[in-house]
Amino acid sequence: MRLGVLILPETSWPDNARRWRTVEDLGYDSAWTYDHLWWRSLSDGAWFSSVPVLSAAAAVTRRMAIGVMVASPNLRHPVVMAKDAISINDIAGGRFVLGVGAGSSGAGDALVVDRVPLSAKERADRFAEFVALTDQLLHAPVSSHSGRFYAVDSAHMLPRYPPPLAVAASGQRGMALVARYANAWITMGPTDFSRDYRPDECLAIVTAQTEALRRACDRAGRAMTDLDRIFVTTGWAGDPLRSASDCLALAERYAKAGITHLVVHWPRESGVYAGDPAVLHDIAATALPAVHEL
Template sequence: MRTGVMILPEKRWPEAMHQWRTVDELGFDSAWTYDHVSWRGLQDGAWFSAFPVLTAAACVTSRITLGTLVASPNFRHPVTTAKDAIAVDDISGGRFVLGIGAGSVGAGDSNVTTRQTFSRGERTVRFEEFVTLTDRLLREPVTTHHGTHFSAYDARMIPGCVQRPRLPMAIAGTGPRGLALAARHGQAWVTVGPADWARGFTPEECLEAVTAQVAAVRDACHRIGRDDADLDRIFVVTDQAGDFLTSPASFLRLAEAYAKAGVTHLVVHWPREEGVYAAGQEILHRIAQEALPRVREL
């Protein structure tokens, strides 16, 4: 099992730089950030744009995979998203993964470019078109596409991705259509647990939901004749998974449970001083020293 760290883009760069370097130096496999204009209960605090932050992170790290978890059609367009992704892929030396999701109404930024609130079904349709067009843009030097929601006219993506045939995409989705997108277009699939996680779940219910989701994404792969073993299965851990940042032992127990469920990549949040994802600032160092070697064997 691989392990990554989610770093919220809320710190000015002199402090944020330390976070990204630390994840790299401690031996974690990946580091990610949310892609929002603002986010939930932190919407009135500092919040920086994901792609510039990841570009800066690429310049101060040398080993870890970097990525968005996740970009969405709520305020992005495939042409500019693909162009930014290609740049980060180049600057990082081929260490970038583009995570994409359908977007959430409750995230706090779903109406920053339009007053229209899309239904779940409408978001899914926009998501499908966004992913399909982005896939083309990342593969082809010039793309023209006349879509219902997104279009591209002689969109040039030169010189293209460092990673071939294109940089990896991590597709977030738990419904049938989202899982089908992950199976068809993704090099990774992403979940945060139960689809309606905001209403609250016990750790046992969260594990049960992820176990069922992993089985469903495997079925989606098999329906199109794809070997699910080549699809990275990423679980972004929230507080509903349990109090796992209290000790290396609790983290290891979490990793063992989710590895058994079929997760291949566990992403935890950088401990914040207070509020959401608050924990002791030293815990990542202890996890790296005492738990990571055993987690890699799972």
């Protein structure tokens, strides 16, 4: 199993750059950032755009994978996102991962593109077109497309430096997109944000999702082992930032559920994902080698 850290884009670059370099220096396998205009309970604070942040992160790191978690049609057009992804991947020397998701009505940017929030079915329809077109743009030097949501006329994508595509999905349609197009699958477990979940409930949901992914891959004639399977931890999974031993125990549980890449959040001073950043040093020193053996 690999272990990554998600760094919220809420601090100015001098401090944020230190965080990205620290994650790499400690030996973590990846670092990520969210892609929104603003985000849920942190809507009144600073929040920087993911593309310039990741471009800068690509320039100050050398080894670990870096990625966006996740870009969505709520905010991004596939042509611009694909061009940005290719450019960041060039700066990163091939270490960038383009994470994409359908978006939600409560993420903070649902009305950027649309006058009214789309229904779940409409978001799924748009996302299917978004993923297929993004994949085409990443792999063809010139693309044209005419669909329900997007029209593209001779979009040139040169030089060709396509990053791997990671697709966030939980339902049957999304899993089919993962099986057909993705290099990696992303989940946060439960998708109903109107209620809380116990850690055992979260684990059961991820286990069921992994099995659903396996079935989707079987239908597509693809081995699920071809895919990196990424779980982004939330409070529903437990608290991997309480201690290095808690992080290792959580990694062990999710490795058995079929996860190959665990992502924890950089600890914040207060509020969501609160904790002591020193725990990342403890995890790297005492738990990370064992996580890599899972």
